[in-house]
Amino acid sequence: MDKDVYEGLKPGEARSSGPSVQDILDRDGDNPPSHLREQSYRFLGNEDMDPSRYTSREFAQAELDHMWTKVWQMACREEEIPEPGDHIVYDIGEWSFIVVRTAEDEFRAYYNACLHRGTQLRPSNSQGNVPQFRCPFHGFTWNLDGTLKEIPCDWDFPHIDKDNFDLPQVRLGRWGGFVFINMDDDAEPLEDYLGVLPDHFTTWPLEDRFMSANVRRTLPCNWKVAQEAFIESFHVVETHSQALPMTGDANTQYDIWGDNISRLYTLQGVPSPHVESPMTEQEMADVLMAGVGATKRDGEFKLAEGETARSVNKDILVKEMKDRFGADVSKLTTTELVDPIEYFLFPNFLPWFNFGLPLVYRFRPLGSDPDWCIMDVMLLHPIPDNGPRPEPAPLRVLGPDEPFTDAPELDQISPIFEQDVSNMPLVQKGMKTLARKKGITLGNYQEIRVRHMHQTLDKYITAGT
């Protein structure tokens, strides 16, 4: 956009040159669901942000005390604990919780601590099956439903009311095949907290997916630094420049709803506005066809009347979902199949809405250390139309120096993640230096999700202090 054009606009009104997401949806002409036609941007200010939000122990502790103790957090997938007694341990900060399936369609979540002297009943980050929760120290035992089962040498504990010595529960909610917990007994119900999310995922029900990848990695940066590497497409031009010929990076659409939800909507199969000599539709289609090793029809591949690189990409994905997963997705529109559309639920849960790259991210601090975090990446592919639900991929845990390319189940995404990860320690260290001179400066439009997230975070911290 020329300077004389954007200088006449109010803050937040300027947009990249090139077609908008909505222009391309018009061109697709296949009538996607109404929420994909929505635009919901608000200008939220342009003040600098204090780098200590990412680097100071005090701020990390304030987040734990006032935010993490109050919010709904995705703890696991239901499919990870398919049988009664199956459980998974979810840690946040210094706290630990057990999520257990207690019956075919019933789940509970407990504080993971023995009511005797506090020993963790199950190890952090573990999962497995038990008939009961038995403390490894002296053997106090609870049933799966949390009621007390046994106190060794109970003659020594006449002061314990056995009918009133259940494992304390943490609140639990379910959506889309995910189990969420909330440490705040007074928090709003998960259904309210989710805002527009369930409505937007009606054509892409996440409960009808299975986890084809489940990878965890420790990263040397604040959890927000890692998360914010994935919530804007502004960085594509510099960090992932190989994607520019077929990615509408700078004309990504950004939306926010309420305090908890935001969305990034990037187009595939259109050239970046940064590219001076864009590929033709035919050239983009050729690259896509070569990428999947496919020949659409005999002889040389030529786009037919009305076909575009995007419509070809859709056809490829429909075929892939059928061949690879036995799922018929042909009724979905082009954008639902092709475009990376990433939703965010405050504070740290990011389910993507598309089949080409059906990712889910979760970010959280490692203990209370502001300089380290845990990133979880899942792939949620469709379950077969006919036939059993595939087994979920086992959790693969990577250390800070083990690249995502060590997880072949992540497929072609790993090298892209490595590009993102390479920036993270530089950001974490550089912000400490920057803080000597100034704050962090954000773009009004492309980085609105970063500011939106911090403003919600501030609401919790302000309310708590």
Ligand code: FES
């Ligand atoms: S600490 Fe658990 S039984 Fe003693």
Ligand SMILES: [Fe+2]
């Ligand atoms: Fe990236």
